[in-house]
Amino acid sequence: MKALLCREPGELALVERPVPERRQDEVLVRIRHVGICGTDFHIYAGNQPFLTYPRVMGHELSGTVEEAPQGSALKRGDPVYIQPYLACGECRACGKGLTNACQRIEVLGVHRDGGMADYLAVPERNVLPTGDIALIDAAMIEFLAIGAHGIRRGAIRQGERVLVTGAGPIGMAAIIFAKARGAVVTVMDTRRDRLTFSLDHLQADEGLLAGPAAEAEIARLTGGDGFDIVIDATGNAAAIEHGFRFLGHGSRYLLLSVVRQDITFSDPEFHKREATLLASRNAQPEDFQEVIRQMQAGKVPTRALNTHQGSLSDGPALFKDWSRPEAGVIKGILEL
Template sequence: MRSVVCTRPGLMELEDRETPTCGSGEALLRIRRIGICGTDIHAYGGNQPYFSYPRVLGHELAGEIVAVGDSRDQALVGQNASLIPYLHCGECRACRKGLTNCCQRMQVIGVHRDGGMCDLLAVPTVHLIPSASLSLDQLALMECLAIGAHAVRRSELDSDSLAVVVGAGPIGMGVVQFARENGARVVVIDPSEQRLAFCRETLGIELTLNPTQEDPVEFLAGISDGALADVVFDASGNAHAMQKGFDFVGHGGRYVLVSIVKSDITFNDPDFHRREMTLLSSRNATREDFDRVASLMAAGRLQETAMITHRAELAEVPEAMPRWCAPSHGVIKAMVHLAPSA
């Protein structure tokens, strides 16, 4: 079968690999869609901290279940499904507490082990989310949006809150949509005028800010009677922006780091204590978050497919990836297609 392998930072190659089989508790997924996310872009650029090479990328996946390892799962064959790519151990303390998203022995498909940039992938059956109503594009976007759903749920954001989302990439746009679902007043900060316009025109966010043109602290103080934000979410993937975000949090506020970078993040301790700020990280998502995404997609409450701006076939990915990583190409979400007969 075909596989696209990131052999080293900056280089992807199309290879022929052995077709997998599925064992007990597994299903064989014929990949039909692969969403490209910030993790893939950072891995391609050599900036993903949990990554080793060579690696087959791809964890935002949708496909058709074509075989199962156990006869009791036979009804799944022929169904389209999304995949929860976080393979948790089920035995560590985090898993026993239901925190499967941050398992001590976490293996993420497409990060710690080879992913879905291929024709066929054997996956645990319990990690599949079959759907007869959602499109392949929607199914491939579930993981991306579940990251945002988890971050907002973790923040305990309520309808009386002023929420700031720094970084208007696909993850940030997911955070924006779930923050709005919680009834919060939302501000989006990003240096890209194109992405800010998308947030205004497509997502319906009235308050947007380009930090290269306006001072975010002054702006936030002006719309909050000096109180600043109740909750700040960083989805920028930029260490400087992540550190700057501490300045946006008001007294008693919460700062949720959705981004991850290969560097240290520091803050001023007296200011941190003076505001009695809460600092949170948000990693991956749980089935609860995926179920919420599926429910809101089915209800038509999300603008998920509007985020797809670029498309390519699997064999075109090695050539397309450098373009997708360049800000000048205006990519919000790239989607890889595999033909039904692949």
């Protein structure tokens, strides 16, 4: 089979590998679509904190069943998507139901080779039917689940004022599910095109261009009170630190993005607000189910989100092209 291998930062190669042998509890999936996300671009650039090279990337996956265990509800040809978080099921976190934060978690395409390949063997519990969701759309379920999990973790309520900083795909997912809960959402980014997209397609209520004038504009929008919840999806340490300034009293700060650096903030200001700092990692099965529900309800503009498509064999050239801001990529999907 063919696989797209990241040998080291900036070096991708299409290689031949044997088709993986399915273990007794695994499903062999014929991969059909792979979404490319910020994590993949970070791997390509060399700044993903949880990875060693070489690595076959790919964790936003849909495909069809090639082989399934005897007695499985899945059968050959079934359209499926993959939950890419392989939890041990035995650690203390798993015992509390926090499989997304398993102490020995392996994420496909990060801790072990992922789905930028013709075939992938995955534990049966991680392979789910797509139902009436198109396979190409199903390749977007995972990144949307990241946003759905963050919104659930932030316990966002009807009418709350939310600021999403960073309007990449994860930030956009946060906007979608915050709006689904009835929040009033402001989005801030350095790119006008991303702000325009968020307003036009995701029903964000306000768009702010990040920069020196943003703080005064936030004070105007909130009457000087700040936001009930600030959600960072920038992947930028300086932006995360700056986001503490936008917190209202009794607010929450949710970090969807992860960075290599230490993060610092003013403790007196944080305590004065009695603010809550939350990390959000991966997603849980109920978050995937929420994505499916919102897709079926027509609340996820999948056609607008899927801006770029290409083939796996063109992957090395496409990564170089799609990583440029001027390419205008929101979600790129490789077809196999």
